Amino acid sequence: MNSIMKSPKLLALLVVLAACGGRQSTTTTPDQSEAAARMAELRAAAAAHPNDARVWSLLAELELLGEAGDPAQARAAIDHALGLAPSPLAKARLSLVSAWEHEHHGRLPSALEAYLAAIDASRQVPTAVAGSTWGPLFGEIALDGVRELRGGVAHFDERVGPTLARTLAEPGTLGHPAVDAAAIALMGMRERRGDDEAEEETVERLGCLTEWRVSGPWGPYVNLSFDEQQPAQAAGPLAEKYTNLRPGIDEQEVFEAEADGCRLTFAPEEDSGPGTTVVETFVDIAAGGSQLLRIDTGASLKVHVDGALVHTLDRRTTIHGSYVFVPLELAPGRHEIELKLTTYDRTPSATVALDWPGRLGTGYRPDRGVAIPEPQTPMELLVVAHTLQGRGDAVHAVAMIGLDDGGPEASSAMLVHRAGLIGDEPYLPDDRKEQLAAQLMRHAHERDPEALLPAIREVARQEDPNEVFAGFERLRDHYPEVVQLRLLHVRMLEERGRPREAEVELREIIEDFPEECGPVGALRSLLSSNGRVTEANELVEDLMTCDASGTARLALLMEQREWDHAAEELARLEGFMEPKVHRSFRLRLAIQRGDEATERALREEIREENPEAPSATLRHVDRAIADGQRNQALALLDAAAERDPTDMEGLRNLRRDLTGRDDLEAFRIDGAEVLARYEEEGDPYPDAPQVLVLDYMVSRVYPDGSARHLVHQITRVQSEEAKDRLGQYQPRGRMLTLRTIKPDGRRLEPERIGGVNSIPLTELAVGDYVEEEYIMTSRPRLNGGYLSSGWSFSSTVQPFHHSEMIAVIPDGVELDIETTGPVPEPTEERRGGERVVRWLMQQVPIWEPEPDTVPLPATWPTLQFGWRAGWEPHFLAERDYLMNVDPSHPLGQAVCRSITQGTENREEAVGRVVTFVHDQIEPGEGWGAAGPAMLYAERGHQTRVARYLLNECGIDTEIAVVRGIHDELPGELAGGSIYDTAVLVVGRESGDPLIVSVGNRDADWRWIPSGIRGQEGIVLAEGFPRITVPDPGPRADLRHYAVDVQLGQGGAATVQVEERHAGAPASVWRRTFREVPAAELDRLLGENYIGRLFPGAQVRELNIPNPGARGEALVMEYTAEVPGFGRPAGNVVLLPNVFAADLAQGLAQLPSRDTTLGVASRALEVVTTVRGITAPEETVRALPAIELQGQDGARYSRTARVENGALVLVRKLIVPETNVTPEAYAAFADFCRAVSAAEVPEVPVLPANTRRAAAETPALAAR
Secondary structure: OOHHHHOHHHHHHHHHHHOOOOOOOOOOOOOOOHHHHHHHHHHHHHHHOOOOHHHHHHHHHHHHHOOOOOHHHHHHHHHHHHHHOOOHHHHHHHHHHHHHHHHHOOOHHHHHHHHHHHHHHHHOOOOOOOOOOHHHHHHHHHHHHHHHOOOOOOOHHHHHHHHHHHHHHOOOOOOHHHHHHHHHHHHHHHHHOOOOOHHHHHHHHHOEOOOOEEEEEEOOOHHHHHHOOOOOOOOOOOOOEEEEEEOOEEEEEOEEOEEEOOEEEOOOOOOOOOEEEEEEEEEEEOOOEEEEEEEEOOOEEEEEEOOEEEEEEOOOOEOOOOEEEEEEEEOOEEEEEEEEEEEOOOOOEEEEEEEOOOOOOOOOOOOOOOOOOOOOOHHHHHHHHHHHHHOOOHHHHHHHHOOOOOOOOOOHHHHHHHHHHHOOOOOOOHHHHHHHHHHHHHHHHHHOOOOHHHHHHHHHOOOOHHHHHHHHHHHHHHOOOOHHHHHHHHHHHHHOOOHHHHHHHHHHHHHHOOOOHHHHHHHHHHHHHOOOHHHHHHOHHHHHHHOOOOOHHHHHHHHOOOHHHHHHHHHHHHHHOOHHHHHHHHHHHHHHHOOHHHHHHHHHHHHHHOOOOHHHHHHHHHHHHHOOOHHHHHHHHHHHHHHOHHHHHHHHHHHHHHHOOOOOHHHOOOHHHHHHHHHHOOOOOOOOOEEEEEEEEEEEEOOOOOEEEEEEEEEEEOOHHHHHHHOEEOOOOEEEEEEEEOOOOOEEOOOOOOOOOOEEOOOOOOOOEEEEEEEEEEOOOOOOOEEOOOEEOOOOOOOEEEEEEEEEEEOOOOOEEEEEOOOOOOEEEEEOOEEEEEEEEEEEOOOOOOOOEOOOOOOOOEEEEEEOOOHHHHHHHHHHHHOOOOOEOHHHHHHHHHHHOOOOOHHHHHHHHHHHHHHHOEEOOOOOOOHHHHHHHOEEOHHHHHHHHHHHOOOOEEEEEEEOOOOOOOOOOOOOOOEEEEEEEEOHHHOOOEEEOOOOOOOOOOOOOHHHOOOEEEEOOOOOOEEEOOOOOHHHHOEEEEEEEEEOHHHOEEEEEEEEEOHHHHHHHHHHHHHOOHHHHHHHHHHHHHHHHOOOOEEEEEEOOOOOOOOOOEEEEEEEEEOOOOEEEOOEEEEEOOOOOOHHHHHOOOOOOOOOEEEOOEEEEEEEEEEOEEOHHHHHHHOOOEEEEOHHHOEEEEEEEEEOOEEEEEEEEEEOOEEEOHHHHHHHHHHHHHHHHHOOOEEEEEEOOOOOOHHHHHHHHHO
């Protein structure tokens, strides 16, 4: 029996120590942590059992990777454990740990040998032994480690080649993932040696499928297209061509995928744009049975075999590595494999291989290493994390390894591995990555000063360049086997102007690393930069020796115009290049040597393959121009611009260069003539700060919805304010004209300053004109429609002297036009198959908005036009845009679990999530940002983050966009910012949806802003269902004041106030309490709030019992002595009517209105109790009850009563959020004035000590 099994105590210790992150108790001393105590026990056990392989294996791992391990003892423990390794599995495991230790301490050759030993051992792991599932992963990680060391170890190919060849020839118990890693590494090595058959043999060895037919991309909506059944999706071969793939592409032929080794590109010669691509291939299966389909792609994926769906990977909601393994059962015979790939990548690509048991030898199983076992030790944790990273899943790799610094006894090696892994986390902001990496490396250096990478980082963070240089020299000498430090030293010598020393060191490096191209290339660059071109060129053959697949010799031969030799070299390189890359070199060579026949043949070959590609068009245009065929060149440009609007501006500009004319040229106007006519009219606007003399725009819209816009503006500067505003010009589009025009007619054109975005108009002065003219381009809407930008014929800062908008549109297009205000009917004419529609307004004065006008009043002259630009395609685009931004992420899952733990129902969980977002996520941009990224950054669009987290919690949540009550009614065109408020719709399909507005941190999470209450919302979901936002009424924002006045002598009073605020006013107070320092709060409230309410008040008590309780009304209680609270007037005292509502001042200033008044919600209750007075019933009679009714339920009441000898005055006001049209304004204004009149400024009372004659009573009532 093994000695370990004889010792129960030792066995228990091993279980404790092996556990990842375990914190089981053990015997400690006062100066010793639990981790240190456990390591001390393990070291003691190892010393007591020097031949126990399991004890020493665990000690070796934990000295390097465990908490409280000692890196200085790790090497000895690893070597001893390797000597005891009883099996290939144990040797593979320990060899991998050994490689990590060598690499961590800069012994790179030794690290390489350990990696190679791990590979060989992993091939031999018996599948029946316990833990054998780790063997293929050890091999895969070791192979990745080998690849990383290329360039850092001398004679790399000689050392590595035999192991890679053995692995590929006899993979043993390795599976497809490890074989793939070995094959890719070996192919690169063979190609560098000049083996032009390496790629083909690798493709065959890996079972790569390289012959595919392609249709796509289909659109126009990228994410939605993944769910749609495309016409190309069907059992059986693809058709020869398809129609209506997306707007602008009426017809497209199916084409062949481009293969570079195993990598496939599913796009024509040019990038094809985002969308869904359907690809197919056929495979012949000789013997039926299990198959493994391996796909490497970043796209969302559906796999069909013989028409049946066998696998779906939806990256819109799921984070997954790029490697996808699909097990299949295929019968003998021919089978169709169809992939549906959806991606925003403009060049969709994949690697696809089909593998099966026994294909690479007896006992071979491709699925070995596909499944990843659960880690139990720090070493296994690292293996899993690196496996995930290598397979393109850095997200779960980082989740596995964590982001923390591991505590004071963390393993230095583990910290370095963690720092490397987090760099690949795609959702972690770059500044956070850098911050975390710096923190981890500093801690790693503290734990192990001999660790290579932390030592490098420690030197690099020094501020003094001389200290950095000296530090790297010390590191170079301390780590002599790290060639990268030597190369870095060379570069620093060059930067310091010491090329001779740099050359000497480079030559020494080349002598040590004769097969590496990097140092040779660096030496060639150094020699060239110092004018030693001949010597530099002599190194080209050295470059070819280290990499026979490189193009250095070809480039030199072409530079030297050695055309025949260049052709020979290019022919030799054919086996190392993609066919299209090789052809591009042949074309370049033909052009440079003047071989017109070859050039023409190659261009025709390209045109036949992809006649519509922009680059092909440009090449044919170049050829036509060279042949003197100008008209043919123009025809090619016109056809290409019509086919491909995405490159329209470049093509149109080239056409303009050829002809000297632009298709907008006919619409340009002479600015000098405009100014001459303007100045003939004298000074029409002498009081304006500036005048827009000319506001002119032409939008030429093409049939596909793309457009080009000519903008021409001339502004007269008539104030210093205008000069400052116009003095820094922000360039837009392609500038045609930018100048300052002086009163004497001089025209000054400014100069751009390098590195500055704006253009200073340095000599601009009052009285000058600024003239600008430019051309912009707009792409079509996703559905191929067009929507103009909003055009305004008026401004609040300047009069418009001449404002003209021209639309040039294809004949036959049904144009939708929407206007507001006094926009005149357009004039229209036809020019050569186009309609020219013109709107003109002149001498439009400055628009002076009335108070509280709605955002776009009906009197404001605006214009918008378009076609196929309605609300449905608008909402489709919004929905599509948001479909892939919230994939489920371990961070979101962890945060969700933490937030909602212990919640009993959906509403409680929603409240916690929304409150978390309010408290932890800083508001910012990010409507289209990824939810995990905003969560990591702790900043972003709060509604989006809340939606993301709720869905992570399994609470079905959608986004709806809501039109605010003051926004214009939607027309046919989806223009403006009408639906610009986002809300959450939780559990809509349950029939009892919860609608939540996110964004007010200081309000209860259930609170809804008054501007959207009762309004319609559009849910961004299939069918775009409508919702109505709940309307709790104005009382949801109630301000309630209970004022108790104890009147004293001479108008003095003790005033007690209880304020209770709900909704919006409560949130305003809470924000104030958050922002004001606690030590200053009482003083500032007393001086700036209570002191203003009651001048001269001395605050005696102030209490805010629940400042942070967002689910309750906010309460403020205070007592103040107010010497002059009342104003004596004869035998009465006039008391102020505190917290009065003066609606007339705010809402009824004007006798009439031309624009709609936007009214904000108001809810007010004031209960004033006055004690210490005589005959309160007389005051009651002086204040008769009032009931007022206004628009949309607005109401006011005032009542007075006597209660226990005190006067009680109650005033209530409710005004809902509403719009008051000009026609309804008079009645609404009367209501507001009546409320203000009822809110008397002073209330007359008789003090308690006043003796009054009966004749005085009527006088009180008269007040």
